[in-house]
Every structure is written in C-alpha cells, then in structure tokens.
C-alpha cells in the first residue's frame with residue numbers, strides 16, 4: 532500500500548470538496564474537524580463567515596506574525612481523471628488553494644507541537660477568486676484585535692520545479708479589476724437584420740476594440756491585460772440577439788494604468804452604443820490592490836532561504852495574476868512568494884496537477900522560517 536504523507540492525504544480530501552467564494556461550508560467544517568484533533572489549549576479559533584482565524588499562542592509573545600491561506604475553488608469541471616478528483620460538479624481547486632490549506636495546516640500543526648516565542652495568526656480566507664475576502668477580513672473586529680505586525684503568504688507556481696521559491700521585492704502581482712459589460716439592442720428574425728440591433732455583432736466589435744486599448748493606449752514599456760473570458764448572448768441560431776454580456780478582467784502594473792484602461796473602456800463603450808444603437812452598462816465587480824512585497828521582510832526571508840539546504844531561490848519578474856492578499860500587504864509589512872509545484876498545466880486549467888512533494892517541502896520551509904523569526 533502507498534505510504535501517503537498525512538498532509539498530502541489532507542490535500543487530497545480537500546481537493547474533492549472545492550467550493551466557490553463564501554460557499555466554503557464543507558471546507559470550513561473540514562478545517563474545524565482537523566483542528567479538533569490538536570491540543571486545544573495551544574490555540575484560539577474565531578470563525579469569520581466561511582473562513583477562520585486561528586491564533587496559536589507563543590511562549591512569551593512580543594508581537595504577532597500572520598500567515599494567510601486562501602480556501603476557495605473555481606467554477607471549472609476537472610479533467611485530471613485523478614482518483615481523488617473533485618466530487619463537486621463544475622468546481623475544481625484549479626488554483627492550488629487545496630495545497631495552500633494543507634500546507635497551512637501542516638505548519639500550524641508543527642507550531643502547535645513545537646511552540647515558538649511569538650503568537651502566530653493563521654488566516655483561512657474565503658473568496659480569493661472573487662469577490663474577495665482579504666479586505667473585509669482585514670477590516671473585521673477580529674483583525675482589529677488580532678493584528679499581525681508581519682504577514683506572509685504563498686501561492687503555488689506550476690512553472691517552477693519543486694524546491695524552487697520565486698520571489699521579488701516590490702511589485703509581485705498586478706492590480707486587477709473584474710469587468711462585466713451588458714449590451715441591449717433589439718432582437719428579431721435572422722433574415723431581417725435591418726429591423727434589429729444585433730448585440731452579437733456589437734459584442735464582437737467590442738472585444739476587438741478592447742484589445743486596441745492595450746496596443747494603442749498603454750505605454751509599450753508598461754503592461755496591461757484585458758481578458759474577456761466569457762461571452763453570452765442570443766437564444767438560438769436564427770434569431771438576432773437582443774442582448775449580450777461580456778465577462779472579463781483587467782490587469783495593470785500600476786493603479787494609474789488601471790484608471791487609464793477604465794477611461795478608455797468607457798470611451799469605447801460610448802462609441803459602441805452610438806454605432807450599434809444599443810444600451811451598454813459597465814460593472815467593474817471586484818477590484819484587488821497590487822501585491823507589493825515590503826523590502827525588509829522580503830530580504831530577511833530571502834536570506835533565510837539562501838542558507839537553507841535544498842532550496843533554490845529565484846528572483847522572479849512581476850506577474851499579471853491578482854491576489855487580494857495585496858490588501859493585507861497594503862496595511863501590514865510582509866511578503867508573498869511563489870512555491871514551485873511543477874505541473875505541465877497552469878493555474879486555472881482543468882488538468883492542473885501539482886506535484887505533491889511540494890507540500891512537505893513548503894511545510895518544512897515555512898515552519899522553520901517561523902521558528903527562527
């Protein structure tokens with residue numbers, strides 16, 4: 532029989548029950564059940580919506596250190612065919628939050644059994660993929676009372692091998708904003724387009740015009756992304772569509788570029804509604820502040836990693852991914868890093884299959900880092 536590492540087993544169990552933001556009821560119950568198996572006098576738990584705060588007591592605390600993990604899954608139908616694949620139809624841990632949680636539980640367990648001087652606050656945060664849990668958790672009464680002086684988090688990185696930690700001082704992840712555009716024209720018979728205002732055609736022009744913002748309005752030495760991930764519209768093949776909806780996301784390397792992109796989107800939408808005689812409504816949904824690693828704690832962490840055997844530290848470029856952990860770093864000094872998990876398929880892919888050896892590696896690296904702070 533295969534000898535499975537206990538936190539790999541936990542990852543596999545969590546992998547089977549992915550839930551969307553603020554619906555993480557089974558996940559929260561799973562985490563609580565696990566915490567019941569540990570010596571209760573060593574920590575305090577406070578529930579926050581579908582998330583949790585767990586404060587592990589230090590031996591003679593002078594400050595509190597925060598370690599945050601996200602807990603939600605994505606609306607993706609898993610295609611890995613793994614024996615422990617998602618049991619929730621149309622839901623998948625395709626961004627590694629199952630890894631993040633099992634690593635956090637592994638570190639928490641280590642700290643419970645090997646007490647450290649400082650109080651350690653484990654933050655199990657819902658809704659990272661949207662609509663965002665970090666900002667409201669930060670503003671909660673619990674975090675006013677339990678406010679760490681240093682905070683950090685990790686994210687799995689399919690493109691790096693196990694053993695690699697990628698990090699940089701300053702900007703790590705982009706500013707993000709969701710983007711929803713509803714178009715309303717006039718439907719009708721497919722054979723009489725002149726009597727209608729076709730929103731499939733309007734939406735098609737709109738998608739290509741949006742891309743011109745990136746190529747013509749953003750400084751080529753700066754960077755921005757507009758991705759339209761979903762288009763819906765119309766009812767059947769021989770009826771002209773009265774409505775269409777675009778769902779997407781905007782990514783920029785600076786808050787200023789985000790403002791510029793939004794101004795241009797609004798100008799383009801005005802043009803579309805004039806030329807296609809339609810109504811157009813924009814909703815920006817959830818916005819995430821950039822993830823900006825503070826210099827001193829990042830340098831300290833890199834120095835710690837460089838001394839540690841078996842760790843390959845890679846100073847990476849910034850990425851256009853978003854993370855609402857950026858809100859926590861806006862208020863509290865700290866950092867985020869990428870953890871190599873060597874998967875041929877990337878984040879948000881239905882075949883994502885990270886190498887589970889990264890779990891034990893990360894538990895060891897993070898536990899030891901906390902122990903030596």
Ligand SMILES: CC(=O)N[C@@H](CCC[C@H](N)C(=O)O)C(=O)O
Pocket residue numbers: 626659660661686707708709779780781817819851852853854878
């Ligand atoms: C690490 C990661 O993949 N994060 C997500 C965050 C999504 C924020 C929001 N729903 C948006 O799409 O703007 C990402 O897609 O980068």
